[in-house]
Amino acid sequence: MPEGDTIHNAALRVGTALVGAEIVEIATPQPRHGADRWPERLAGRAVRAVDAHGKHLLVRFEGDLTLHSHLRMGGKWGVYARGRRWTRAARRAWLVVRTRDHDVVQFDGPLLELLTDSRTRFDRLLAGLGPDVVADGDFDEVAFLRRLREDDQTRPIGEALLDQRNVAGIGNIWKSEGCFAAGLDPWRRTADVTDAEACAVVRAVRPLMRESARRGGPTVTFQGEPNPAAAVARAVAGDGPTLQLDRPLPGAGRPAPEATRRIVGGRPPTILQTAPRRSADPGAPSRRPDDRDRRAGTFVYERGGLPCRVCSTPIRARGQGDDNRTTYWCPTCQR
Helix, strand or coil, X not given: CXXXXXXXXXXXXXXXXXXXXXXXXXXXXXHHHCCCCHXXXXXXXXXXXXXXXXXXXXXXXXXXXXXXXXXXXXXEEEEEECCCCCXXXXXXXXXXXXEXXXXXXXXXXXXXXXXXXXXXXXXXXXXXXXXXXXXXXXXXXXXXXXXXXXXXXXXXXXXXXXXXXXXXXXXXXXXHHHHHHCCCCCCCEHHHCCHHHHHHHHHHHHHHHHHHHHHCCCXXXXXXXXXXXXXXXXXXXXXXXXXXXXXXXXXXCCCCCCEEEECCCCCCCCEEEECCCCCCCCCCCCCCCHHHCCCCCCCCCCCCCCECCCCCCECEEEEECCCCEEEEECCCCCC
């Protein structure tokens, strides 16, 4: 399911294409919307803003009308230069908004509705969303903790973080990566998680999600290479700017490997690189190179059975919650 950073990036792309541009055509090819008369109702109206809250995208037209979208598991927003081939089949398009320069297309969108602006403020689903982890400004930790404590305290914290009423925007990837970054077992009961630990997860993922929303592309929390030990050895030797971590690595008291944060492209350091404790020789091949990982850019997500990048313990994976979404975690690094 597209997570909050993906939707905020889509809002940025869609807004760049539509806000201030003349709308020359609106089409609703999906039969479900054939009788809704959206092209007629939106005719002549300019797009004044495009924004997101968590996993929800809102295209706001002049005249108090807003298109509300949620992509669920398989939807996508595409923005294409006019004449460029779409990346999905035209039969999968639910909404097409054309300007002289762009086609903006929503594909496979199970939730797409036209609302008045006032209804967006009072809609039960939208009004019930928690604070947005990706939004500009300060994240409201007080509101997040209040909602978290009003929730069922017997739920595992990983499940509670996926509840958009507690915090909007975190999905399965960022839940798994955030809990790892905070050293928090995603199966621990919410009642047994301190406020500081809960906030640590949000503080870990928020800057990464905001950067992901800005640049787009795949989720990256780990930037390594087929031999991460060699990468760390070069960093420790001074080949490239590095900063030592300001907190001890998790690992339950086990000797931790060397670790650094590397400044990538002049941006603030956000990527943790570590060397698995497998060989004293930095040139030795890893037991299973990162280039064979299903997710070479993550610490735990979709790395079930592979060695932890910090302690080499095999990453575990198990379904969690009513939707049985797979949670990934290191049983050594996360307590």
